[in-house]
Each structure stands twice: as structure tokens, then as C-alpha cells.
Amino acid sequence: EVEGFHPNQILSILYPNDPNIDPNMALSTNRLSVDHRLLHHLIVHQLLPTGGGYAKLSRMQAFLMWCILSKIEFCFPLLMLKTMVRAFSQKKSVLPFGSILTKIFQHHHIRLEGEVATKLKKEDTYNKSTLNRMGWKKQGGIWTYCPKVDQVQRIEREEQ
Numbered sequence: 001e002v003e004g005f006h007p008n009q010i011l012s013i014l015y016p017n018d019p020n021i022d023p024n025m026a027l028s029t030n031r032l033s034v035d036h037r038l039l040h041h042l043i044v045h046q047l048l049p050t051g052g053g054y055a056k057l058s059r060m061q062a063f064l065m066w067c068i069l070s071k072i073e074f075c076f077p078l079l080m081l082k083t084m085v086r087a088f089s090q091k092k093s094v095l096p097f098g099s100i101l102t103k104i105f106q107h108h109h110i111r112l113e114g115e116v117a118t119k120l121k122k123e124d125t126y127n128k129s130t131l132n133r134m135g136w137k138k139q140g141g142i143w144t145y146c147p148k149v150d151q152v153q154r155i156e157r158e159e160q
Contacts, residue, residue, distance in 0.1 A: 007059075010066040014057075027057035034145040038134065039065055042126070047076070048083060049096040 007023040014036055015021055029040055040057065043064050044050050050058075067074045080097055087093040095101075099120060105112060122130070128138070137146045 005063065005066060005072075007062075010062050013069055014062065014065065027059075027062055029055055029057055032057075034135075034147075036065065038136070039068060041134070046126075048079065051093075 008021065011018075011021040011023070011025070011027075014027070015031055016033075018031070029037060032040060040054070040061060043061050044054050047064060048061060064074070064079075066072070080100075083096050087096055098118065102112070131143065135145055135147045136143050138144075139146075
């Protein structure tokens with residue numbers, strides 16, 4: 001329970017034009033605005049890494065989106081710890097936050113000899129080309145979503 005947080009509040013932020021929002025409804029990413037999709041992408045790949053598909057929005061992801069959009073502080077180290085504990089307790093899992101943990105270990109001169117290095121994937125790094133691949137273009141100093149022709153048709157179908 002978080003002071004000021006109510007599930008309907010985040011739902012009205014994430015789905016502003018949906019008159020049928022309900023706290024028990026399934027949350028899908030295809031109904032999010034482009035800005036909220038980008039935020040969700042950052043959350044699932046950086047803040048709260050998850051395996052599997054990204055079509056559904058978890059309650060924790062929605063809560064993090066609410067915190068970020070509402071400028072509410074949250075304890076990221078605690079979130080990281082809980083995420084790692086949850087990953088450890090699952091049968092098939094990968095330790096999340098490997099890149100940031102490596103940086104922390106290196107900063108504190110913790111020896112990592114013998115550990116198997118894994119190269120970062122493209123989606124684990126955000127830069128201008130990442131945003132361009134996602135359909136974002138910088139126009140007049142402002143990042144604007146410019147979907148490709150095939151994406152425009154998909155977005156129109158989703159908005160119906």
C-alpha cells in the first residue's frame with residue numbers, strides 16, 4: 001500500500017480515452033500511447049528486467065510507470081534486491097542487473113577473474129540509433145515519434 005496510489009489513477013493515466021477502465025482489467029501494452037510504450041520499454045529492459053513477452057503490463061510495471069510519471073520517489077536498490085531474490089527463487093532464471101552489478105563491482109575493485117563475460121545486446125543500450133530504430137526522430141531539437149508506414153496501419157488497427 002503506497003500513500004496516494006490507487007490502481008484507477010494509473011489506469012486513467014495509461015489509458016486516458018478508455019471509459020471502461022477497471023482495477024481488475026488485464027493491462028496490455030498495445031493500448032498505451034507511444035510515450036508510455038517507450039517508458040514501458042525502458043522499464044522492462046532496464047529497471048525491472050523480465051523474460052518472455054512484453055505484450056502484457058504487470059502491476060509492478062504499472063506502479064513504476066505511475067511513480068515515474070507522477071515524479072514519486074521509489075527505492076531502486078530495494079526494487080533491485082527484491083527482483084534478484086525473486087529471480088533466484090525461480091527454476092529458470094537469469095540474474096537481472098548484470099551490467100550494473102559489474103560496474104559496481106569494478107568500481108569497488110572486486111576481482112571478477114574466472115567469471116564468464118556476456119556481451120551487451122543492442123536492446124540493452126539506449127542511444128540515438130536505438131530511438132531511431134524504435135521510430136523516434138529528432139526534429140527541431142525535440143524527439144518525435146514517426147512510425148514507419150507498416151507501423152501506422154498497425155497503430156490505426158489498435159486504436160479502433
